[in-house]
Amino acid sequence: MDSEMLKHMRPESLMMSYGYKPELSEGAVKCPIFQTSTFVFKSAEEGKAFFEIAYGHRAQNEGEELGLIYSRINNPDLEILENRLTLWDGAEDCAVFESGMSAITTVLLEFLQPGDLLLMSNPLYGGSDHFIKKILPKFGIQVAEFRVGQSREEIIAIVEKTGLAHKLALIYIETPANPTNDLIEIAGSKAIAQHFSTPDKQVYLAVDNTYMGPIWQHPLKHGADLVLYSATKYIGGHSDVIAGACLGSKALMKRVKGLRTFLGNMASPNTGWLLLRSLETLKPRMDVQALNANKVAAFLNTHPKVEKVYFIGNLTEANGEQYAIKQKQCLSNGGMISFDVKGGEKEAFQFLNALKLIKLAVSLGGTESLAEHPATMTHVDVDANLRKELGITEKMIRLSIGVEYYEDIIYDLQQALNSITG
Incomplete structure (x- = not known):
């Protein structure tokens, strides 16, 4: 692809082909899996040249590329x-x-x-x-x-x-x-x-x-x-x-x-x-996750069993510097939401155990929505006093919003919150 085309195309378009030369792989439209430990040199001189560059013994000459070694x-x-x-x-x-x-x-x-x-x-x-x-x-x-x-x-x-x-x-x-x-x-x-x-x-x-x-x-x-x-x-x-x-x-x-x-x-x-x-699907996936997160946060913001919602989209001018930072460097509200249930670990666990569509698992950013309990899971090794100071308490739930239909995500959150007693 020439530099002029590259300059005018967006990354989501280039994800299908950039950097790949089909003619080097029998014309395959997609890059194959090069499941090999090592690569054959055309000559001893070529092998020497590749290693000189790889180990920094000399700079690359103009137009010279580091060849495949290992x-x-x-x-x-x-x-x-x-x-x-x-x-x-x-x-x-x-x-x-x-x-x-x-x-x-x-x-x-x-x-x-x-x-x-x-x-x-x-x-x-x-x-x-x-x-x-x-x-x-x-x-x-x-x-x-x-x-x-x-x-x-x-x-x-x-x-x-x-x-x-x-x-x-x-x-x-x-x-x-x-x-x-x-x-x-x-x-x-x-x-x-x-x-x-x-x-x-x-x-x-x-x-x-x-x-x-x-x-x-x-x-x-x-x-x-x-x-x-x-x-x-x-x-x-x-x-x-x-x-x-x-x-x-x-x-x-x-x-x-x-x-x-x-x-x-x-x-x-x-x-x-x-x-x-x-x-190839990064942008459309993340677009859906961001849309869903906005809908889910709006639901959690008004639920009577939710004490506080930690979501970038909730920031307003009243939040001062945090809002100013968001406006300056964030291009979206993101797909991650944390919130505090009213109560503590008991109520948080009741909620987590009642989820049906949303999976109780750590990690984030996947196509499926996930929920976890930071204080006892991903952040359990963080100093307990520091956790408390930072607001990572027993009542906090972390959600990673997936690509499911947002009303179904909200339905699952609603029924799980309704299961909380005490």
């Missing part, structure tokens, strides 16, 4: 998938991993070293929270935390109070936050990173964009250096594949891919093929 390093399914994912976020390059946590941990290990300081937002997904607070300190990496709503000056003061401001290497945020849907300004976080950067050391900003997927928010366009996804969620979208992705500049992704090669946590050819298939 599926731990590169594979056609992954390369085409990575090329297509860059179109949504406007990234220069992408790396796909065997899970979202593989992507997150690889980035943290690449951009942090013993003695460094990491600044993180609260709350985070429970797995990220665990790795940052309980694994990274084993490697001599210190952690500072800030909360939604704190000013730029307050966050800078938090960093300076550690006495390690000169060692700050990375800021890691999740917006919207899981499970509270709290928003963090990406541009503001980048400004903090720049405040602590020096001519000799740049502080990078990494954003977990899983909750909004590649359609509803584009962190790189607001100053992020790296954007991360659990590709299991909206990108995969069918609850049948585990994967992760990281996107950014060519220079930073070269580092990420380099560590991925030696950790060996790249996605398999079969996973890449499944994600290629999912990308």
Whole structure:
């Protein structure tokens, strides 16, 4: 496809063909699964050239491409998938991993070293929270935390109070936050990173964009250096594949891919093929999920057994900064809703156990609607006092809205709420 066509077409149109050359695969209209561990070189000289580039022993010559070597390093399914994912976020390059946590941990290990300081937002997904607070300190990496709503000056003061401001290497945020849907300004976080950067050391900003997927928010366009996804969620979208992705500049992704090669946590050819298939329907799926979420939130907002609804679409000018952030960086209200039932764990469990259409399971972004209990499931390992401060209480339910007919989702929620006694 020529550059002029590429410039005028939207990503949802390019998901069917971008980066794939049928003539290299016997004319197959869809990319096959390249289920192979290794690739044959045409000559010893070609093999030498490929390895020189792969290991950074020399720069690529003009027009020269890194050829296929070994599926731990590169594979056609992954390369085409990575090329297509860059179109949504406007990234220069992408790396796909065997899970979202593989992507997150690889980035943290690449951009942090013993003695460094990491600044993180609260709350985070429970797995990220665990790795940052309980694994990274084993490697001599210190952690500072800030909360939604704190000013730029307050966050800078938090960093300076550690006495390690000169060692700050990375800021890691999740917006919207899981499970509270709290928003963090990406541009503001980048400004903090720049405040602590020096001519000799740049502080990078990494954003977990899983909750909004590649359609509803584009962190790189607001100053992020790296954007991360659990590709299991909206990108995969069918609850049948585990994967992760990281996107950014060519220079930073070269580092990420380099560590991925030696950790060996790249996605398999079969996973890449499944994600290629999912990308073709990503936008229509997410459009339906966003529409459904708006309808479901409107229902929950007025139900007598619901105490509070955490949904981006509920933000108004009265919410001040949160509304301003939404208007600036969110292209949709998203498909995730949390809400508090009136009562506590007993009432929350009564509701969850009464669901019929909606499945009681963790994860999100799939075609089916899911419900879970963050305090005892996805966020059980988060410090109990912190959970309480952040509003992740025993009465909170998290919903991932699917593509079912919205009235049927609401019917199921209605009958489950009616089952609550006490």
